[in-house]
Amino acid sequence: MTELSAHLPQFQHGQLTENFPDNHLSNTNDNSERRRHDNSERRRNDNAESETNGQPQNNMQQVVEQDEEEDEELTLKYGAKHVIMLFVPVTLCMVVVVATIKSVSFYTRKDGQLIYTPFTEETETVGQRALNSILNAAIMISVIIVMTILLVVLYKYRCYKVIHGWLIISSLLLLFFFSFIYLGEVFKTYNVAMDYITVALMIWNFGVVGMICIHWKGPLRLQQAYLIMISALMALVFIKYLPEWTAWLILAVISVYDLVAVLCPKGPLRMLVETAQERNETLFPALIYSSTMIWLVNMAEEDPEAQRKTSKNSTYDKQAPANQTQNEGAEADDGGFSQEWQQQRDNRIGPIESTPESRAAVQALPSNSQTSEDPEERGVKLGLGDFIFYSVLVGKASATASGDWNTTLACFVAILIGLCLTLLLLAIFKKALPALPISITFGLVFYFATDNLVQPFMDQLAFHQFYI
């Protein structure tokens, strides 16, 4: 369900001038390309092919080989920064989730299950428990598939208002209701006395600013913080309400589904991306975490980017009911990898949220250099579903593992390495990629291995105070 893609809708039809995504995407994969003795022709061919496939790979077309080489170097240098840019929010989200799980006991208490997972896991026999969890996972996954297809259908038939409304309602729910519960539980844990009026004021402010930031304009950092917070909230809800085996099964099946949905030609997510490409539109004003603006703000070279973006924006004339966000989202789509992700419950596919913010921020900058040679990274985009499922994995590990912190840490490292690999693959393949499978696989393997194998070993070693 998660995709890494480099969108360049407006460049879809053969403009050879912009090399941006190539710069960003190359990373260390240019190493491997070099090692494979690829030349630019091959890459151009790839780009051409991918373009005919309707994939967002127009970015790949490069004008001159020399430009490529220069770009590659820069990409290499900044490619690592992409990875770091994603590491930080993923880590933050996981830290928040783990901290909450460790301190607030509410999220580890069994208070019932969601209606999506009707079968209980407190059964008498192991076989029955296994069966129940398989059924639960199957129901959950089918809900996700149905919602995804519904979303794709709505998008295809241009029912933008419905989708927009859907997204707003779900973010309302998250921002107000779930954070209210979270705040209440935190207060209970730390035995803080609080009155309703203060709480109402706090939640109201939090929620309204969140809605504005996420769906409209706001400072990039604030928007990123909000996205991290709602991912953490969502992950906590999953951790609380999904029973053990069901949760692990769902994680496994979701990564398989993600792989299928993004890479298969008839996969819903791929169709969604292609439709968006054809219409030269961005996807929905929903949940994609983007770090685009950081670079725009930091690097002077980004300004020409901004200039170009601004001019492109002005040439766009959207009559779609999609609001300004979507328009600007189209711009920000240039060259960014967007790992679009389809969140299961809410089934949103988000365009680049930061675009409006990036435009605003960029417009606020004085325009310095006019060089257009090194269009720097548009930043990297990762769907919020990825955040959520990573955090679910780590949170579940910290909640239920016997090896406690060792397991949590092992899962954390595994997920980050998986993310690295995925970004590497993104740079190699330069098209929409699912971000879940590799990380979740590593995470699951490490969880079960650490919990069952490493933990007794380390325990014994620590008992005797042996060090290895």
Add this chain to the structure above:
Amino acid sequence: AFFWLVSLLLASLIWFVSVRLSDREDAKLQYGLLIFGAAVSVLLQEAFRFAYFKLLKKADEGLATISEDGRSPISLRQMAYVSGLSFGIISGVFSVINVLADSIGPGIVGIHGDSPYYFITSAFLTMALVLLHTFWGVIFFDACERRRYWCLGLVVASHLLTSGLTFLNPWYEASLVPIFIITLCTGLWAFFTAGGSFRNILKCLSC
């Protein structure tokens, strides 16, 4: 860190299998198996360090071919340092974090007759181990780079020695002091391997 974790995983697997296959009741055997497991783990760690070296070497070549002036932006020494540091961090964290977590909770150290200095010695040992891993990383990579295989062997041997010294553990004089001496020596060795010298130190101090 990932590589260290994988090595730990494999070592635990081996240990686990060996425990399963053996007699649970025999404490001496279990003890012996634990030592065996630890030794295997040390060897695997070094093997994975070597594998990581190979991987970094490949990446370095790639970076060098792409970069403008033919040199890679990160020197091998820096990579050695980082790799050693990350091995050390993950190893230290894995060794000590559960101890730390327990140390918050209510309890008395050593009430059942174990040493009351458990926490503080754990802290010192972990620190020594992290530093050692960093130094070993630097020496190891340099040795591999210059093909001085006796250096490699020495690193592995010192790792085994350190791990073995921790087996003497409640007898802290015998384990802590030698380990610290080893740490100091390895540190000096790594410093000189990385190109330091007395002159550098003097220059650094005199600014």
